[in-house]
Amino acid sequence: MLKSSVDRVAEATPHAIARRMHGLSDRALAWLFVAPSIVLLLAVNIFPLIWTIRLSFTNFRVNRPNAEVEFVGLKNYLKILSDRDIWLTMQATAHFLIWTIVLQVLIGFTLAYLINKKFRGNDVWTTIIVLPMMLSPAVVGNFWTFLYQPQIGLFNYAVGFLTGADPSSFSMIGDVSLAPWAIIIVDTWMWTPFVMLICLAGLRSIPPSIYEAAECDRASNWRQFWTITIPLVLPFLMLAVLFRGIENFKMFDLVVQLTGGGPGSITELTSINLKREAFEKWRTGYASAYAVILFVTVFGLASIYVKALNKVKQR
Amino acid sequence: MTFRNTRSLAAFGTLLAAGVAYPGQASAKDLTLCWAAWDPANALIELSKDFEAQSGIKMKFEFVPWPNFADRMLNELNSGGKLCDLMIGDSQWIGGAAENGQYVKLNDFFDKEGIKMSDFIPATVVGYAEWPKNSPNYWALPAFGDVVGWSYRKDWFARPELQAEFKEKYGRDLAVPKTFGELKDIAQFFQKREIDGKTVYGAAIYTERGSEGITMGVMDVLYSFGFKYENPDKPYELEGYVNSAEAVKGLEFYKELYDCCTPPGHSDAYMSEDIDAYKSGQVALHMNFAFTWPGINADANVGGEKSGYFPNPAGPDGAAYAQLGGQGISVVSSSQKQEDALAYIKWFAQPEIQQKWWQMGGYSALRKVVEDPGFATSQPYAQTFLDSMAIVQDFWAEPSYASLLQAAQKRFHDYVVAGQGSAQDALDGLAKDWTQVFDDEGKY
Numbered sequence: 129m130l131k132s133s134v135d136r137v138a139e140a141t142p143h144a145i146a147r148r149m150h151g152l153s154d155r156a157l158a159w160l161f162v163a164p165s166i167v168l169l170l171a172v173n174i175f176p177l178i179w180t181i182r183l184s185f186t187n188f189r190v191n192r193p194n195a196e197v198e199f200v201g202l203k204n205y206l207k208i209l210s211d212r213d214i215w216l217t218m219q220a221t222a223h224f225l226i227w228t229i230v231l232q233v234l235i236g237f238t239l240a241y242l243i244n245k246k247f248r249g250n251d252v253w254t255t256i257i258v259l260p261m262m263l264s265p266a267v268v269g270n271f272w273t274f275l276y277q278p279q280i281g282l283f284n285y286a287v288g289f290l291t292g293a294d295p296s297s298f299s300m301i302g303d304v305s306l307a308p309w310a311i312i313i314v315d316t317w318m319w320t321p322f323v324m325l326i327c328l329a330g331l332r333s334i335p336p337s338i339y340e341a342a343e344c345d346r347a348s349n350w351r352q353f354w355t356i357t358i359p360l361v362l363p364f365l366m367l368a369v370l371f372r373g374i375e376n377f378k379m380f381d382l383v384v385q386l387t388g389g390g391p392g393s394i395t396e397l398t399s400i401n402l403k404r405e406a407f408e409k410w411r412t413g414y415a416s417a418y419a420v421i422l423f424v425t426v427f428g429l430a431s432i433y434v435k436a437l438n439k440v441k442q443r
Numbered sequence: 444m445t446f447r448n449t450r451s452l453a454a455f456g457t458l459l460a461a462g463v464a465y466p467g468q469a470s471a472k473d474l475t476l477c478w479a480a481w482d483p484a485n486a487l488i489e490l491s492k493d494f495e496a497q498s499g500i501k502m503k504f505e506f507v508p509w510p511n512f513a514d515r516m517l518n519e520l521n522s523g524g525k526l527c528d529l530m531i532g533d534s535q536w537i538g539g540a541a542e543n544g545q546y547v548k549l550n551d552f553f554d555k556e557g558i559k560m561s562d563f564i565p566a567t568v569v570g571y572a573e574w575p576k577n578s579p580n581y582w583a584l585p586a587f588g589d590v591v592g593w594s595y596r597k598d599w600f601a602r603p604e605l606q607a608e609f610k611e612k613y614g615r616d617l618a619v620p621k622t623f624g625e626l627k628d629i630a631q632f633f634q635k636r637e638i639d640g641k642t643v644y645g646a647a648i649y650t651e652r653g654s655e656g657i658t659m660g661v662m663d664v665l666y667s668f669g670f671k672y673e674n675p676d677k678p679y680e681l682e683g684y685v686n687s688a689e690a691v692k693g694l695e696f697y698k699e700l701y702d703c704c705t706p707p708g709h710s711d712a713y714m715s716e717d718i719d720a721y722k723s724g725q726v727a728l729h730m731n732f733a734f735t736w737p738g739i740n741a742d743a744n745v746g747g748e749k750s751g752y753f754p755n756p757a758g759p760d761g762a763a764y765a766q767l768g769g770q771g772i773s774v775v776s777s778s779q780k781q782e783d784a785l786a787y788i789k790w791f792a793q794p795e796i797q798q799k800w801w802q803m804g805g806y807s808a809l810r811k812v813v814e815d816p817g818f819a820t821s822q823p824y825a826q827t828f829l830d831s832m833a834i835v836q837d838f839w840a841e842p843s844y845a846s847l848l849q850a851a852q853k854r855f856h857d858y859v860v861a862g863q864g865s866a867q868d869a870l871d872g873l874a875k876d877w878t879q880v881f882d883d884e885g886k887y
Contacts, residue, residue: 191521192543192842213853278707302710304861388653391710392861393853407514409846410521 177423184417191410204417214418216393217401223308224315224383224397225376229369231316236323237365241357243324244331254328258321265318269385272314276300276386301387307395311383315376323368330364331357363441370433377426398422473501474783477516477527478770480506481714483587483734486803493799494790500783509714510654517845520545520775528778529787531586531770534570539842540773541574546582547774552785553581558792564588566835567808571771576840583771584788585808587734590754590831591663591766593626594721594729594739594824595619597751599638608632619753623667623696626728626756630704633727645704646728647720648697649713650860656713657859658838658851660730661697663766666836667758668693679886681877686870692759694866698859710860721745732768733831736824737804752827754834767835769806843880850876 152160184204188197208214243254260268275283278296288295300310334356342352380399383389389396402422406415476491478484484506491502505526507515513533519526520540532540540546549572553560560568560581567585574582599605600617609617613628620626630645637643649660662670669689674680684690701709706725709716714731721729722742729739740746757763772791774784790796797809801821806828807813819826839847851873858869881887 191517191539191845193521193523194543276708281708296707299708299710302708302860304863384653388651388711390652390856390860392652392857392863394861404849407518409849410517411846 180416181420183413184420186413188413188416189410190412200413204414205421207414208418208421213393214398214401217396217398220308220393220395221377221379221397224312224379224395225373227312228315228319228376229372231312232320232323232372233365233369235316236320236368237327237361239320239324240327240331243328257324260318261321263318265382266385268314268318269382272310273301273386276310278302302391304391304394307387307391311386311395314386315379315382318382319372319375323365323372326364326368326371327361330361333364334360359443363437366433366437366440370430370437373433374426374430377422472499472783473503474528474780474787475503475505475526476529476531476787477505477507477519478531479512480508481734482738483805486800486805490796490800490803490805491787493796494787497790498783498786500786502787510651513654513845523777525777525779527775528780528784529772530775531772532583533770534767535838535840535844535848537571537574537582537771538840538844541580541582542842544776547776547781547785549581549584549774549788550579552788553584556789556792558584558789562810564808564810564813564832566767566832567769567771570767570835570837570840571769571808574840583773584792585769586772586791587769588806588808588813588828588832589732589734589768589770590828590835591659591730591768592733592736592752592754592827592831594731594736594750594752596727596745596749598749599633599643599727600751619751620756622756623664623758627696627700627704630700630728634704641724643724644706644720644726646700646730647709647712647717647726648700648705648730649717650701650705650709650856651711651713651716652852652856652860653711654713655848655852656711657855658848659713659766659768661694661851661855661859662836662838663730663755664697664700664758665690665693666764666766667755667762668696669758669760669762672839679878679881681874681881685874685877686867689758689760690870691866694855694858694870697855698862698866701859733806733824733828734768736828737822740823750823752824754827754831764834764836765831767837769808841884843884846880847877850880 185199185201186197187200189195239257243250243257263271272283275281276299278284278299281295281300283300284295284298287293287298298306300306300313338356338360339352342356347355378399379397380403383395383397384400387395389400399422402415402418405411405418476487478487484504488502488504494500495502513536516527516530516532517536518524520530520532520536521543530546532546537546541548552558560572560579563572563585567588568581569576571585572581572583574580606617609615609629609632612632615625617629617632620629626646632645633643634645635642649656649663651657669687670693671684671687671690672681673684705712706720709720712720714735717729717731718735718738720726721731721739722745724744729735736752739750742750755763755765772788774781774788778784791800792809794809794811797807797812801807801812801818812818813829813832819829838844838851841847854869854873854876857863858866864872
């Protein structure tokens with residue numbers, strides 16, 4: 129009779145190991161298997177977080193190994209919260225966050241709605257649309273600095289062609305009023321496909337029978353859209369907003385490549401400002417407090433949002 | 444586990460250990476030199492072949508582009524990393540690197556090997572090697588002399604029709620400017636002018652926000668207008684010096700120059716963007732460090748007789764100063780190959796190597812090289828280099844230089860490029876920021 133593979137492995141297991149394993153409960157075995165992941169999580173995520181919180185109450189500077197580290201209490205937190213420049217970077221981040229999300233949701237949903245219709249070349253168009261999100265943000269940043277170049281940039285040329293303005297008369301990344309929009313345009317170009325894909329998943333999850341029933345009830349397309357499509361896609365849309373919100377709150381690479389935070393500090397988002405404090409000015413304690421404040425903000429907002437999302441899903 | 448399996452595992456372990464150990468043994472006779480990724484670094488690779496042949500030590504190089512150079516290398520120094528045995532670090536790092544024990548002090552080594560700092564250009568010794576400044580405590584050997592100066596389109600200046608038009612408009616010859624006022628006139632004259640069917644612009648200047656660009660450009664002009672970092676009689680007293688009326692005029696001038704005479708989109712330009720603007724024939728005047736001049740001289744488009752060079756012109760009161768660039772070479776304290784690293788510095792300090800360094804495109808700081816009677820005529824830009832090195836001033840080299848620099852970057856960019864507030868506001872704010880930094884440092 130052929131032996132099962134389990135039997136063969138059991139027979140091949142050395143006696144010493146078999147003896148040791150004997151008597152382990154399922155629970156103990158489960159712990160044994162997940163322990164490496166938990167240890168890794170503690171080492172890579174939890175320990176640095178606790179260490180950062182600890183550092184945030186000190187004046188520690190990583191570039192001064194010989195200097196005495198003093199406990200400064202809440203001084204770093206108070207300094208940050210009363211710093212006008214930091215509130216300006218928060219404002220810049222909020223402007224970037226709100227507009228990118230609004231545009232990406234509107235355009236992303238519209239594209240998904242159109243792509244969801246059956247037409248010739250549907251797959252090809254889907255592939256073309258999702259291409260930008262597959263590129264590296266650093267590459268996209270560099271690429272768009274050329275497009276925005278007043279003398280040779282295609283973007284300026286296109287705007288000039290459409291409006292009759294001289295392409296070299298405006299600088300998208302050098303002008304205070306245009307630079308915030310320059311980074312919004314690029315982020316929207318890059319990440320709208322992501323929102324589109326999530327919305328597409330939502331649209332394709334709606335059973336056709338619901339629309340058929342609505343048509344039997346003589347519901348207009350407009351009514352079907354507002355009473356069937358939107359409510360059923362809403363959880364997906366909200367999920368997309370959550371992902372994009374978290375991502376854009378910590379936006380760094382794309383904006384650094386495009387504007388470096390300039391002109392002046394107009395596009396200096398919180399993550400860029402935090403990096404300057406931590407790794408250019410080397411104010412480690414201060415930067416730790418800054419990071420903790422940002423973490424609490426994102427975590428708090430995301431938690432409230434997730435609760436709202438769950439409520440929408442339960443409806 | 445059977446005995447046979449144990450033996451196999453042991454054999455595998457031995458092989459693995461041998462594999463790991465082998466590269467370690469091979470790297471015992473090599474040195475890693477860290478520097479910025481730029482033209483002089485390529486020249487140093489060539490120059491170092493002589494050291495490799497003499498010593499049998501293989502040289503490895505870690506070059507990082509300028510915008511990321513400080514981030515990457517200061518991370519390395521602060522973390523006690525062992526990547527770099529030798530560091531050609533920026534002059535502003537010297538205070539922090541000395542006080543935090545990141546560089547090896549070289550006084551005993553210099554004494555033992557007979558290397559005298561008096562053999563080097565004094566400004567480079569103060570700027571690149573000493574900490575505290577003006578004290579005989581040496582942490583580096585001056586490796587690469589550099590200074591901000593100007594190159595200009597000599598061929599455009601020589602055109603009779605442009606000369607005539609300029610003379611009619613300004614009542615003087617179109618020639619190398621003697622003052623910053625004249626420089627702005629020239630830049631304005633060329634701004635949006637058609638030359639050979641192409642629109643050209645006045646000047647490419649530093650405006651970069653991310654690292655140190657705009658500060659280097661603004662300071663280069665401010666010195667000649669009368670800016671002082673501090674009260675000469677009372678160190679760290681900044682109020683009334685950093686934001687003096689003269690300094691305000693200097694900053695206003697820089698903004699005017701930016702607004703009137705730079706190419707479109709020149710809002711985030713540093714060394715490479717300025718070189719590109721000049722080499723592509725876009726601008727008549729080009730502010731940049733002297734390291735760019737050999738490349739310009741050899742360039743097919745603007746090189747040779749087409750370009751000329753001049754040091755910073757004078758400010759309103761006739762004073763002329765220039766921003767120091769350049770670096771010294773240091774031994775990194777965390778290196779385990781300090782003896783070999785010192786051997787490299789000993790080799791590099793030799794006059795014949797320094798002479799070769801200059802010939803290959805590296806700006807030697809050795810007086811024997813630069814004071815040679817043939818030096819000034821050895822290259823079209825050599826005299827300008829000498830003249831510029833004679834008038835240098837440098838940014839803070841304090842351990843807190845990074846905070847001081849970031850404050851300046853923000854204040855200058857906010858005013859010059861973003862056009863927010865006035866020059867007085869910018870310098871008042873800067874004086875306040877710097878005072879806060881020094882207060883945190885316990886200087887008061």
